[in-house]
Structure formats: structure tokens, C-alpha cells
Amino acid sequence: MSAERPSLPPVRLNSEAELARDALAAPLFVRAVRLARWAGAGTRVGAGGELVDAQLPAAAEHLGLAADEDGAAYASEAWRLAVDTGLLDVTDPEEGGEDAEGTVTTGENLALLTSGSPKDVLGIWLDGLDAVHADATAPVLDDFADLVGEDGSIDFDALDWDxxxxxxxxxxxxxxxxxxxxxxxxxxxxxxxxxxxxxxxxxxxxxxxxxxxxxxxxxxxxxxxxxxxxxxxxxxxxxxxxxxxxxxxxxxxxxxxxxxxxxxxxxxxxxxxxxxxxxxxxxxxxxxxAGFDAPAVGDLADKKADALLDGIAHYPESAARTEVELWLAGYGPEGAVAAATELLAAARGADEGAPLRRLHCQQALALAGPGAEPAVRAVLDDPQLGGLARVWLAERGATDVPAPPEDMIFWLAVDTIAAQLDADGELDELQGLVEGLSAQHSGFFDEAWRVDHPATADVLEAMGRLHSDKKAAKEARKAAFRARSRAGG
Incomplete structure (x- = not known):
């Protein structure tokens, strides 16, 4: 019965402003920015865009590093990042072979670090992450000279590197x-x-x-x-x-x-x-x-209610609550009726995911506050929503809630268990729900198989597996058989 789940759980991310500040404070990024501002018309770069060896001590000194082998390595690494992220633009020499030198100018991305938005900063930083990731997966070369042939080509097969x-x-x-x-x-x-x-x-x-x-x-x-x-x-x-x-x-x-x-x-x-x-x-x-579904809390804040309810279907409870709160905030205090109306409309349906949508709709309405009441009362006679509307009103202490018809009671029971089965909740809690609902209504299984709900047979089969009372479990299995026979007829 379960709908397709996101491949990864939702992540709570810091704001873009906070993340951009973190990016600008990353040590390698800091050094790259400093070198990009230090470079000038006289800066010498090799044919591949690298800073020439003779310039590395000065670059290291500018970064506050020792003018030794380690300082040169750090400076060279920061220079490559500045080029890879567009903080510097390097022009290769038109001719002159290995000893030829290129020219370097300030890249347009350097100005974006101060004049651009946090998203601009993060975009530049992500380019840097791609470059560092590529460096991290590059082969470790103990003696590069051994890999260079007489014609100057590199024997990649000798690297034993995939x-x-x-x-x-x-x-x-x-x-x-x-x-x-x-x-x-x-x-x-x-x-x-x-x-x-x-x-x-x-x-x-x-x-x-x-x-x-x-x-x-x-x-x-x-x-x-x-x-x-x-x-x-x-x-x-x-x-x-x-x-x-x-x-x-x-x-x-x-x-x-x-x-x-x-x-x-x-x-x-x-x-x-x-x-x-x-x-x-x-x-x-x-x-x-890479094509993974990697949701973040807040992704659904500007989406329609159907996307919200489907999107949070398998979120952890606190993440789902935060997502709903962000969505409701978009309507403001005066928009409770409009928000509730949209949520209730999205909760309708006979598709496989509809019971879980209705469960999350009920939970979302609990966060909408008393302003949602007119929209909730408007669906009291709705066969699919009337039950949850009565539950919502009763939980808020309303005393004028009309009693539900018997068929609505059984339909809501089936719908509630179907939602919990789809949510893959704790087994003990699900067992308690199954036994509690069946105990509340005398002759539950004699009536439940008649419920006109797409999940009736599946729910009754599950109740037969979960019920601790052997007699009740057998009654549930018989009712499931009758429900399937009725549906087949």
C-alpha cells in the first residue's frame, strides 16, 4: 500500500545567508579570494594557468604562510581554486611551448562575493567544491616522471586508476x-x-x-x-x-x-x-x-496543498510539522480559511496515497488554529472529510458537532488504519489502533467488509495479522475475504 518514498530523508538547512557566510569563511576559499585580489598584470602564470614556481613564495607570504615547500603547496592549491571558481581569468599563451606564460585578469565572480546575493556566493563555492572533489579523487603520483613517455604523452594505464x-x-x-x-x-x-x-x-x-x-x-x-x-x-x-x-x-x-x-x-x-x-x-x-531525491525542509512552502501533503507523506514528525508551519505562514493570520479550504480539497481522493494525505491534512489543520473552523464545518457532510472534520471540531471543544452516520464511522476507521499502514508507524501503536477501533464498535467485522473504501480488504487483512485476540483476528480475515469477493463481484 505504501506510496513511493523519497530516497533520502529531509534535511534542515541553515539559511542561505548563514551558509554563504560559512562559505566565505572556509580556509581554502579565504586563501583563494586573497590571491585573486593580490594578482595583478605582472603576475606570471604557466601555460596551464598555474602560478609559476618563482611566484609561489610571494603568494605564500601574502597568505601569511611560510615561504617553504608547504607554503608553496598551499598557495598553489588556493590559486587553482581561484581559477576554477572564476575569481581569476587566465589566458593561455598563443605560442612559445612549455616555457610560455599566460596572462591573468580579475574574474567577474570576484565582485559577486561582495555585491552578489548569498545564492551567488554559494554558487561560486559549489564550483570550488566540485574542483576539490575532483582533486580528492585524482590519483596519487609518487613519481610522475615515470609515467611520461618519450613523446611526452602520459601512460594512464600505468596509473592503475579508475x-x-x-x-x-x-x-x-x-x-x-x-x-x-x-x-x-x-x-x-x-x-x-x-x-x-x-x-x-x-x-x-x-x-x-x-x-x-x-x-x-x-x-x-x-x-x-x-x-x-x-x-x-x-x-x-x-x-x-x-x-x-x-x-x-x-x-x-x-x-x-x-x-x-x-x-x-x-x-x-x-x-x-x-x-x-x-x-x-x-x-x-x-x-x-546526480539525480537523487534529496528533500530539504522548506522546499514545499510555496507549493500547492496537494504537493505539500504528498511531499510530507513519509517525513519524520518534527520535519513534517515544520514544513506545514512554513506553508501556513505563507497565508498569514488572515488566511486560515483559505489555507484550510485548500488542504481539505487536496485531501479528497480514492487513490492509494489518499488516506495518508487525509491524516496529514488533519495534522496540518491542527496547526492552522481556530480560524480554520468555517472551512472545516463546510465539509461535515462530505463522505471522505466529514469524519476528520468532526474529530477536529471535537478536539477544539465544540459542543454542536452533529453525530456521524454509522457508515461514516466505519469508513473513517478503515481510512485511519490505511493511513497508518502506509505511514509504516510503530508496530505496537498500530496494533493498539487496530484493537481499539475494533473494540469500540460491536460487530465491527460484520459491518467493516461492506465499507466502500478502496483499502477495505487490505485493512482487514492487516487487522487479521495484527490483532492479538485469535478470535478477532480470524473474524478480520473472514471479513477481508468477503470484502474481496464483494469487490470482485
Whole structure:
């Protein structure tokens, strides 16, 4: 009975203004911006757009870094990011071979960082994230000269590197980290041990004790991830505590043997990683680009009521409540009747998702306040909405609510259980609902099979599975058979 679910849970993102401030404060982005403002007509760049070696010490000094090998590497990295994000425009030399130099000018994106909108800033930052992601999945070259042939071509086969597989592995790790961060309705944002992330991609779900071969694969993956997260942290998507270098010096030991094997040891020594709020935004953007359904709370605030009710169908309770509150806020205090009217209209239907829509409509109306009452009273005679309207009015203490006809009582009971089955709620709660509804009405199963509801037979079958009383369960199964026979006739 369940409708198709979003592939990922909804994420609560910080505002674009907050995220843009985080992007501008990311260390690598800060250095890229500073170099973009430092560069001038006399800045020398190579044929590939890179800053020439002779300029690297000055660039490092401008960034407040030591004029040594590490400072030069940081400066070179920041320069590449400035070029990749359009903060700088580099023109290649028209001729002159390897020693020729290009020209550099300020890119139009540099001005957008101060004059543009937060969305403009985030767009530039996302370009930077793409560039850093590509760097993180690039091969590690111990001796590049060995890969260059006599004709100057690069022997890519000798790299033993599959770019698609590397990118897929890192994306899988980031996806798992995203899901872990959203676990328990966003309460799972504690740092995650690096071995656990590596193992999540390698150790089969049904494996008990990992084999030595699996542990070795996890160890190798963990070391690769250590390098990758060191590259990703400066762009601001993760807080990362690297692997303790002392572990690497312990000769003859596989670094994750104890961490994956469950030994009592300080797991933080093996690396800890946590997605930042900016990281949640960035990884979600990558997932959307890859075609995943990755909803964010607030996406439905400007949509029609039918899109709202369908969209929150399988949201966690607090996320659904926030989404509805944002949607209602669009109508303002004076728009309660209009909002309630649209919600009730969207709740109608005999399709598979309609019972869950009506359940969420009822919950949304509870947030709409007393101003929704005229719209609710207007549907008291509606066969599909009259039951929930009476429930809403009774919960608000109304004393003039007309008693529902018997067929409406049974229809509402079937509809309510159908919605809960589709919502995949807690088994104990669902069992309590089933037993409570059947106990409220004498001869429930003698009448329920006649209910003109598309889900009647499915609901009665479920009641037969869930009811703890064997006699009642048997009556439910018989009623389900009769309902199917009636529908077939």
C-alpha cells in the first residue's frame, strides 16, 4: 500500500545567508579570494594557468604562510581554486611551448562575493567544491616522471586508476555520512569514526566477523579517505580529525584491525569526521545533481496543498510539522480559511496515497488554529472529510458537532488504519489502533467488509495479522475475504 518514498530523508538547512557566510569563511576559499585580489598584470602564470614556481613564495607570504615547500603547496592549491571558481581569468599563451606564460585578469565572480546575493556566493563555492572533489579523487603520483613517455604523452594505464570508481567510492562515503548525520531526525551529527565509514562501503551487511582480507581492504580505504578528508576539510564541508600518525609507525600492524574488530581502544586515533552545516548543503547539492531525491525542509512552502501533503507523506514528525508551519505562514493570520479550504480539497481522493494525505491534512489543520473552523464545518457532510472534520471540531471543544452516520464511522476507521499502514508507524501503536477501533464498535467485522473504501480488504487483512485476540483476528480475515469477493463481484 505504501506510496513511493523519497530516497533520502529531509534535511534542515541553515539559511542561505548563514551558509554563504560559512562559505566565505572556509580556509581554502579565504586563501583563494586573497590571491585573486593580490594578482595583478605582472603576475606570471604557466601555460596551464598555474602560478609559476618563482611566484609561489610571494603568494605564500601574502597568505601569511611560510615561504617553504608547504607554503608553496598551499598557495598553489588556493590559486587553482581561484581559477576554477572564476575569481581569476587566465589566458593561455598563443605560442612559445612549455616555457610560455599566460596572462591573468580579475574574474567577474570576484565582485559577486561582495555585491552578489548569498545564492551567488554559494554558487561560486559549489564550483570550488566540485574542483576539490575532483582533486580528492585524482590519483596519487609518487613519481610522475615515470609515467611520461618519450613523446611526452602520459601512460594512464600505468596509473592503475579508475576515475569513475574512485568518484563513486568517495560519493558513497559522503552519502553514508549524510545519512548518518540525518539519522534520528537530525540528532546523528556526532563525529563518525573513519574506519566505520570505510567499513560501510566494504564489509557486507550479512558478514559477522570480518576476514583478514576484508580488514586489509578497509585499512587501505581508510588511508585513502584520510588523504581525501584532509583535502575536503579546507573547503568547509567537514570537521576532520586525521588518523594519528603514530599508528602508521607501528610496524606490522593494520591500522583498523582493532577499530573494526571491536577491540577496546581510543577510536578517535583512527580519524573522526563530521559534516558541517555547509557540508550538508554541499553534499545535498551533489546528490541533487546526480539525480537523487534529496528533500530539504522548506522546499514545499510555496507549493500547492496537494504537493505539500504528498511531499510530507513519509517525513519524520518534527520535519513534517515544520514544513506545514512554513506553508501556513505563507497565508498569514488572515488566511486560515483559505489555507484550510485548500488542504481539505487536496485531501479528497480514492487513490492509494489518499488516506495518508487525509491524516496529514488533519495534522496540518491542527496547526492552522481556530480560524480554520468555517472551512472545516463546510465539509461535515462530505463522505471522505466529514469524519476528520468532526474529530477536529471535537478536539477544539465544540459542543454542536452533529453525530456521524454509522457508515461514516466505519469508513473513517478503515481510512485511519490505511493511513497508518502506509505511514509504516510503530508496530505496537498500530496494533493498539487496530484493537481499539475494533473494540469500540460491536460487530465491527460484520459491518467493516461492506465499507466502500478502496483499502477495505487490505485493512482487514492487516487487522487479521495484527490483532492479538485469535478470535478477532480470524473474524478480520473472514471479513477481508468477503470484502474481496464483494469487490470482485
Amino acid at each position: 576515475p569513475e570508481a574512485e568518484a563513486e567510492f568517495l560519493d558513497g562515503v559522503l552519502g553514508n555520512l549524510y545519512l548518518l548525520t540525518l539519522a534520528d531526525n537530525g540528532a546523528g551529527d556526532a563525529p563518525v569514526p573513519l574506519p566505520a565509514l570505510a567499513a560501510s562501503m566494504i564489509v557486507p551487511d550479512d558478514m559477522g566477523e570480518p576476514t583478514d582480507d576484508i580488514l586489509e581492504q578497509v585499512s587501505e580505504a581508510m588511508m585513502r579517505l584520510d588523504d581525501q578528508f584532509r583535502l575536503l576539510e579546507p573547503i568547509g564541508i567537514v570537521d576532520y580529525r586525521p588518523v594519528d600518525e603514530a599508528l602508521m609507525a607501528e610496524e606490522g600492524e593494520t591500522p583498523v584491525d582493532d577499530a573494526v574488530g571491536g577491540a577496546e581502544e581510543d577510536v578517535t586515533r583512527y580519524g573522526m569526521v563530521r559534516l558541517t552545516p555547509l557540508g550538508l548543503y554541499g553534499i545535498r547539492s551533489l546528490m541533487l545533481e
